[in-house]
Structure formats: structure tokens, C-alpha cells
């Protein structure tokens with residue numbers, strides 16, 4: 001059984017943004033990048049399934065510019081047996097459908113039994129790539145899984161979290177695609193031996209420009225700063241003064 | 257690159273345990289704004305069993321038509337079954353913009369539905385902007401620090417919309433015709449095993465007048481004690497963002513947001529919380545919101561009545577002192 005995990009490299013959550021002259025937005029130069037946190041959880045699930053069952057191999061794929069190779073190295077370090085880097089041009093991230101089309105070009109012919117990915121990336125925040133990839137490959141899918149296991153019959157039993165913390169239980173025949181929601185499971189750290197292996201055999205590189213193109217269906221017309229919804233007055237002074245002022249305001253308003 | 261609203265606008269009206277979700281009237285409000293720019297017929301579609309009452313409620317909101325898709329395969333939600341059921345019905349209304357709530361169902365089926373309709377998939381939308389050539393949609397990105405401006409390039413589009421982002425339409429109208437269609441769906445590789453309460457939400461939290469919520473900015477687990485002390489001092493209920501519940505520092509029933517509790521206390525102190533939409537959805541209706549975050553760019557400040565830009569653990573210490581000094 002083969003599991004593919006789709007990983008994205010995203011800016012570290014606290015990195016600052018720069019507003020570009022063309023109306024777009026990008027992380028400031030020198031910003032640091034990391035594996036998307038829900039993608040890391042997806043990889044952790046794949047590695048757990050592989051630990052609990054014999055004969056499962058875990059592969060990782062990442063579509064991104066040259067710097068994204070770091071994500072695949074980390075994935076190998078964590079335990080992925082193989083990695084593919086779909087090398088994309090530098091610059092603004094591609095539309096979700098383009099990403100999904102590239103991933104489908106890689107995954108389609110390789111007939112994975114299970115494809116896992118994060119429910120949403122921290123930068124684009126669309127949550128579209130997983131379901132789009134399932135649609136392009138004609139797979140059954142479910143999103144936002146917080147629990148999963150393989151049954152004795154070789155099916156995937158999963159629970160997805162819905163509104164107000166309710167849970168929906170499902171069983172999927174494989175092949176299938178599942179996106180992952182955060183859960184108490186901490187993704188493991190890469191092992192030294194894993195990282196050494198990754199260094200010794202770099203990922204297979206596929207140029208995105210060589211894959212079948214797909215006309216964009218959504219126009220990206222730049223970005224805006226969010227507008228303030230409330231007054232949002234900022235307190236001033238030393239921390240002690242600010243704390244005193246806050247307490248005074250709360251008392252004044254009868255909130256304390 | 258014209259993006260005038262097309263002749264048909266379809267609102268997907270979701271139901272939660274049989275009752276119409278608030279997002280249905282919100283999406284209708286958005287549809288009306290879009291239709292204001294051209295003559296568009298607005299129709300609503302519901303999917304599921306036992307939804308006749310919800311469909312009739314929708315029909316009273318001044319629509320051109322309400323379509324209810326029923327069938328044994330649609331009793332419980334599944335993306336594959338919904339896409340199967342919706343595709344022929346929406347194809348017949350083409351070209352259309354289909355507005356879908358970006359909830360646990362909408363985010364699941366909207367992308368695949370867009371493929372099967374050969375339509376653009378756009379979202380999640382939280383705002384509109386008028387530009388040359390018609391409306392453009394604003395979608396949060398980068399943790400909510402930026403809004404991406406987008407517009408469909410195809411005639412048809414499936415557009416997911418964040419719950420709570422648009423005011424509900426309050427217009428009523430003569431009862432719209434209700435069309436009921438029974439649809440046979442087949443999803444052989446997928447079995448439903450039921451739904452459970454899950455972690456639920458704390459009653460005390462939902463009813464609290466004052467909530468002190470902590471996020472990842474708390475830093476270390478040791479700092480939790482301080483937050484607890486301050487909460488006690490303020491007579492506030494302690495709550496938090498999802499990551500703190502994932503870490504096990506708080507119970508999931510203390511989580512505020514889309515997958516946790518929705519709260520509307522008189523006072524909400526957001527401590528070290530960035531302000532992701534999935535969190536703010538659960539607290540944006542609070543009376544007085546105080547944001548404490550060391551990053552002045554954090555989107556939580558946009559929602560705050562009062563902002564403190566400071567290191568959280570240090571500020572918690574000062575707050576405890578100030579709070580004790582005068583009580």
C-alpha cells in the first residue's frame with residue numbers, strides 16, 4: 001500500500017508582509033518558511049499508519065520554488081521513503097486549480113491508495129487543493145479528519161470534525177483522499193539518520209513548466225489590507241500604566 | 257474580463273440538524289447585493305432528508321424558486337453524494353454563480369462541484385469590492401493579515417462565503433414555488449457511521465459575561481496559571497484558541513470558534529490570539545473586545561475596541577497587580 005502526502009511550504013506564522021507596487025502582497029525578504037502545520041499533521045498520520053501496519057510506504061510531494069526542497073528534506077527526515085519536488089517559478093503562489101493539476105499529474109499514474117494533505121494552508125487559506133485533487137483523480141474524499149485508522153478489511157475509518165465540535169464518522173474504500181484538521185497529535189521531529197538519508201538521495205525534481213498547463217479560472221487582482229471593524233484604540237505608556245488604564249476602563253464600563 | 261453577476265444566482269441553504277443555518281440568510285443578503293447590479297433570478301437549493309420545513313422557511317424570504325433535493329443517499333452529509341445530486345440540477349441553471357457557505361460541508365464539496373460544473377472555484381469570501389467591470393471578492397489570506405482580490409474568469413462560478421461575513425437578508429416575500437426532486441445517488445465506496453456530539457461546548461463558557469481567551473502567544477504552559485489567576489480576578493471564564501486545546505493545555509470544550517463555542521460575552525479579552533477567521537467567527541459578536549498581542553499587524557486588532565501591543569506574559573503579570581490593587 002502506498003500513501004502520498006502533499007506538503008506545502010508556507011511562511012512562518014509570525015513573518016511580516018510587504019505590500020508590493022503591483023498591488024500584491026508577499027512575505028518580507030528574508031522571511032523564514034516551514035512545512036504547513038496541517039500538512040505536517042497529515043504526514044504524521046501517514047507515518048503512524050505505516051508504523052501500525054506492515055507494507056505501507058509513505059511518499060511526499062511538494063509543489064513550490066527551489067526553497068521548498070527544505071520541506072521535503074524534513075519529510076524524509078521524519079520518515080517518508082521518497083520525495084518529489086514539483087519545481088515552480090518564484091513569485092506569487094499559483095491558483096489552487098493549477099496546484100491541484102500539477103499534483104494530479106504526479107499522483108495520477110502512480111496509483112496511490114491513499115492521499116493525505118492538510119485541510120488548509122496558512123498562507124492561501126483556501127482549503128481547495130485537497131478536494132480539487134480528489135476531483136481531478138476521480139477519488140472519494142473527506143475533509144478535516146481528526147482521527148483515522150485502517151480497518152481489518154483495508155478500509156479507512158475516519159472521523160471528521162464539523163461545527164461546534166460535533167464529529168461525523170465515515171468509512172472509505174481505498175483509494176481515497178483525506179484532508180486533515182489539527183488534533184492533539186504532535187508531528188514527530190526528523191531523525192538524524194533520516195536527514196542523512198535525505199541528503200544522500202535528493203528528491204526527484206519535476207519542472208512544473210513541463211506539466212500540462214491549465215487555464216486559470218480565477219483572476220487574482222492584488223491584495224488589500226483588512227479594514228478595522230472597531231475603534232481599536234491602542235493604550236500607551238509603560239506596561240504597568242497600560243494595565244492600570246485597562247482596569248480603569250473596564251470599571252468605568254461596569255465590566256469589572 | 258466582465259464579472260457582472262450572471263442571470264442566475266443560486267444560494268446553497270445548509271441546515272444544521274434539520275434547521276436552516278444562519279448562513280442561508282447571509283448568503284441571500286450577498287446574492288441580493290450582487291443581483292442589484294443586473295437582473296438576476298435568485299434561487300435557493302437545499303439538500304437532505306427531512307428539510308421540508310427549512311425549505312418552506314427559505315421560500316418565504318422572497319426568492320424566485322426553492323429547490324429541495326431529497327433521496328435516501330442524502331440523509332447524512334457526504335461530499336461525493338452531494339456533488340452527484342447537485343451537478344445535473346445546477347447544470348440546468350447554467351451559467352450561474354453558486355454561493356456556498358464555507359462551513360464543514362461547503363469547504364468539502366465546493367471545489368469538486370466546481371470541477372463537475374466546469375466553473376471557477378473562488379473563496380472563502382468575506383467582502384465585496386466594486387471595481388471596473390463589476391464586483392470583486394475579498395478572500396482572507398496570510399493568517400488574515402491580507403485580503404486577496406479575486407474574480408471568476410469563467411461564466412459559472414462556485415463561490416464559498418465565510419459564515420458571519422455578510423449581514424442576513426431580512427426581506428420577506430410571497431412564498432416562492434418549492435420544487436422537490438428525489439435523486440438517487442450512488443457512492444459505493446463510502447459508508448456513514450453516524451454523528452456524535454464530540455467534545456461539545458462548555459455551558460459555563462457559552463453563558464459567561466466575561467471571557468478571557470488565551471492563544472499560542474501564551475508561549476509556555478507555565479504561563480497558564482497566570483491567565484487562570486487573572487480570569488478568576490476578573491470573574492471571567494477561561495477559554496482559548498484551537499491550538500491550545502490541541503496542546504492539551506485547555507479542554508476542547510473551552511475552545512472558541514467555528515469548531516468550538518460561539519460566545520457573545522460583554523467582555524472578551526483575546527490574549528495572544530492572532531485573529532484567524534475560524535476563531536473570530538466564535539467571538540466577533542462580543543460586547544467589548546480587548547486584544548493583547550505583541551504584533552501590531554495581528555488581525556485581532558482590527559476587531560478590537562481596545563488594543564494592547566505588548567508581551568503577553570509580562571502584561572498578564574501587570575494586569576494581575578492592577579486588578580488586585582483596587583479590589
Ligand SMILES: Cc1cc2nc3c(=O)[nH]c(=O)nc-3n(C[C@H](O)[C@H](O)[C@H](O)COP(=O)(O)OP(=O)(O)OC[C@H]3O[C@@H](n4cnc5c(N)ncnc54)[C@H](O)[C@@H]3O)c2cc1C
Nearest residue numbers: 471472473497498513514515528529530534535550551568
Ligand atoms: C476548519 C478549521 C476550523 C478551525 N476552527 C477553529 C476554532 O474553532 N477556533 C480556533 O481558535 N481556531 C480554529 N482553527 C484554527 C485557526 O485557523 C488558527 O490556526 C488558530 O485560531 C490560531 O490560534 P492562535 O491565534 O492561538 O495562534 P497563532 O495564529 O499562532 O497566533 C498567536 C498570536 O500570538 C501572538 N504572540 C506570540 N507571542 C506573543 C507574546 N509573547 N506576547 C503577545 N502576543 C504574542 C502572535 O503575534 C500571534 O498573533 C480552525 C482551523 C480550520 C482549518
